[in-house]
Each structure stands twice: as C-alpha cells, then as structure tokens.
Amino acid sequence: MRLFDLHCDTLYECYTRKQNLLKNTLQLDLMRGMRYRDGWAQAFAVWMPDTLRGKAAYEQCKAILRFAEEQAELYPEQMLLVKTPQDIDCAITSKRCAAILTIEGGSALAGSLETLEEFAGFGVKAITITWNGENELGCGSGSGKAAGLTPFGKKAVRRMGELGILPDVSHLNEQGFWDVLDNIDGPVIASHSLSAAVNPHPRNLTDEQFRALVQRKGIVGLNLCGDHLGKQSFEQLERHLDHYLSLDGERTVAFGCDLDGTDLPPEWEGMAVIERIYDALQRKNYEERLLDRLFFGNCYDFFMAL
Ligand SMILES: [Zn+2]
Structure with a gap:
C-alpha cells in the first residue's frame, strides 16, 4: 500500500527527546516507514504548545525547522x-519518504507577517491557525471562546495564500473556520479532524464544515485520537470514514x-497500525481503488496541483 499522511508530531518529539527520525522509540520512524516503500509522503508538524508565545514561539519553531x-x-x-x-x-x-514540513499553531508567527516568508523559505506547506488555545490569529477549539479570527489572523491567512502555504483549520474554533474560508479563495485543509456527527467533540468537524471543504476541493485527514473518535477502535474509525464518504467525501478524505x-x-504498534486499518477495510470490501485514494491518492493529487 501507499501512504500519504497529513499529520504527525514525530519531528517535535524527536527534537525535544533528543531522538532521531531514522530509528527511535516513538510511534513513527523512517525505518518502520519503509513498509510503505511503494510510496510514502509524510507531513511532519512543528507543534507549538499553548504555553509558548511571541519571540519564544518563533525561535522554537525555527530551531525545529533547522x-x-x-x-x-x-x-x-x-x-x-x-x-x-x-x-x-x-x-x-527513489523509495524515500517525501517529508513535508508543517506548523501546528500560528503562534509561531509571533504576530508578524515577515515570519511567514521565512517559514515559506524553509518549505513549510501548511500551518494550523491555532492549536487548542488562543493566539494572535484566533481562538482554538479548546479555548472556550467563540470569537473568530483577529484582524491579524485574517491578514495572515491572506498572506499564506500568496506564499503558497495552506491554511490548516484543524484545532480552530468554528467561527475561525468560517473566517478562514471567507479570507482565501484557494484550497484549505483540515489535516487531522474527524466527524462531529459521529462524535460531537469540539475538535471534530460538523457536516456543514466538511461539506464546505468538499466544495472548496480541500482535504480532510482522519486521525486516531481516542477522544476525537469516541472509541479508539477500527470500527469507530470506519464510522467516521463512512460518514464523510456519505457527504461526497470520496475525493476529500485522507489520513492525518x-x-x-x-x-x-x-497493540496498535505505532505506524504499523495504518497498514492494518487498510487491510481491515479491504476485508470489508472497500474497493482497492478507493482505499488507495484515501490513503494516498487524494493527498497526492491535491499537493501535485498546488
Ligand atoms: Zn493536533
């Protein structure tokens, strides 16, 4: 099978725990990823904790990009x-991992648009506007606040569009989500967000949000987080998948x-579980063509068209 995964925190974890990407004790490394050697693209996020703001956030992000x-x-x-x-x-x-850099939390911008150009120079392809809390751009889904993007957040989204950095709406609150769509015409992604209709968690997307991303020809990655799934099982993941597919998501759904x-x-054994999810879906008679689209092709087509 081929894998194009939109989100992991392995880069951040390697940096803070002084491990490496080749072989480590975490859930993902390049050696174990060789199981996907028919094609493996992986987004590596620089996670921005909500305790870091301003210059400290920007400096840490740059250190992790380096x-x-x-x-x-x-x-x-x-x-x-x-x-x-x-x-x-x-x-x-060449049977290597296509490593895509992303940032998980707009706090990395430290409230400046110039930083965005620098991040684009590092090859950063997507930035989630917020993590769970509030930052200079807007309020995350765990902030307890309903306010939309700040004026700076709207400017940042427009500048991201100009620089070819995708706004990633995972973690953002609902008003912020709609503000992102109102401020950019181009594609928008939700790198790791499940369905609120299946499990009403504030991190999950409503049907209206998912449909808007389908219309916008965006991409939505399914994640494996137990709280977001509702129950951490293959069957429950399949419910989220099937629900998105029922909303015309065949060309929108991917994995993050x-x-x-x-x-x-x-027993899920880190990244090996993705292969088992693929096999389990195949046993349930999902067509191979659809599975390849979900696990790889949708993201591949999307990124090649950028
Ligand atoms: Zn996240």
Missing part, C-alpha cells in the same frame, strides 16, 4: 524534504493519523 533540515542531511537515503511538488515524485521514485501526537493502544 533540526528537520539536519535530519534530512543525515538521512538522505531515507528522506527528502519536499520544497516543490516534483520533489514528492522524486522521493517516491496524529502519530506521536496521541496515545495509541500498545
């Missing part, structure tokens, strides 16, 4: 940092498993 570059230099046979869509093909044909960002049952 760490990603160092890792790519250390392991050139296993990974390629993606700067252009062609890099994705290049990595895949949130490896190293969420606790998994030990």
Whole structure:
C-alpha cells in the first residue's frame, strides 16, 4: 500500500527527546516507514504548545525547522524534504519518504507577517491557525471562546495564500473556520479532524464544515485520537470514514493519523497500525481503488496541483 499522511508530531518529539527520525522509540520512524516503500509522503508538524508565545514561539519553531533540515542531511537515503511538488515524485521514485514540513499553531508567527516568508523559505506547506488555545490569529477549539479570527489572523491567512502555504483549520474554533474560508479563495485543509456527527467533540468537524471543504476541493485527514473518535477502535474509525464518504467525501478524505501526537493502544504498534486499518477495510470490501485514494491518492493529487 501507499501512504500519504497529513499529520504527525514525530519531528517535535524527536527534537525535544533528543531522538532521531531514522530509528527511535516513538510511534513513527523512517525505518518502520519503509513498509510503505511503494510510496510514502509524510507531513511532519512543528507543534507549538499553548504555553509558548511571541519571540519564544518563533525561535522554537525555527530551531525545529533547522533540526528537520539536519535530519534530512543525515538521512538522505531515507528522506527528502519536499520544497516543490516534483520533489514528492522524486522521493517516491527513489523509495524515500517525501517529508513535508508543517506548523501546528500560528503562534509561531509571533504576530508578524515577515515570519511567514521565512517559514515559506524553509518549505513549510501548511500551518494550523491555532492549536487548542488562543493566539494572535484566533481562538482554538479548546479555548472556550467563540470569537473568530483577529484582524491579524485574517491578514495572515491572506498572506499564506500568496506564499503558497495552506491554511490548516484543524484545532480552530468554528467561527475561525468560517473566517478562514471567507479570507482565501484557494484550497484549505483540515489535516487531522474527524466527524462531529459521529462524535460531537469540539475538535471534530460538523457536516456543514466538511461539506464546505468538499466544495472548496480541500482535504480532510482522519486521525486516531481516542477522544476525537469516541472509541479508539477500527470500527469507530470506519464510522467516521463512512460518514464523510456519505457527504461526497470520496475525493476529500485522507489520513492525518496524529502519530506521536496521541496515545495509541500498545497493540496498535505505532505506524504499523495504518497498514492494518487498510487491510481491515479491504476485508470489508472497500474497493482497492478507493482505499488507495484515501490513503494516498487524494493527498497526492491535491499537493501535485498546488
Ligand atoms: Zn493536533
């Protein structure tokens, strides 16, 4: 099987725990990813904790982006940092991980638009506007606040569009979500968000939100977080998947498993579980063509068209 996964926190965890991407004790590493050698693209997020703001947030984000570059230099046979869509093909044909850099939390901007240009220079392809809390751009789904994007947040979204950085609405509160869509014409993603109709968690997307992303030709990644799923089981994940598919999501749904960002049952054995989810769905007679689209093709087509 081929895998194009929209979200993991492995880069951040490696940086803070002084481990490496090649082989580590976390849920994902490049060695174990070789099981997806027919094609593996992986977004690596720089997670921004809500305790970090201003210059400290920006500095830490930059340090982790530099760490990603160092890792790519250390392991050139296993990974390629993606700067252009062609890099994705290049990595895949040479059986390497196509590593895509993203930022999880707009606090990394430290309230300045200039930082965005710098992040674009690192090859950052997507930024979630918030994490769970409130920052200079807006309020996260865990902030307890209903306010939409700040004037700076709206400007930042428009600038992201100009720089080719995707606004990622995962973690954002609902008004912020609609404000993002109102401020940009181009594609928007929700890298790791399940369905609120299946489990009404504030991190999950309502049907109206999901339909808006389908219309916008965006991408929505399913994640494996127990709280968001409602119950951490394959059957429950399938309910979220089926619900999204019932909303015409065949070309929109993908995976953003949130490896190293969420606790998994030990028997799921980290990233190996993705292959088992694929097999389980195949046994339930999901067509192989659809599965390849969900696990790889939807994201591939989307990123190649950017
Ligand atoms: Zn997250």
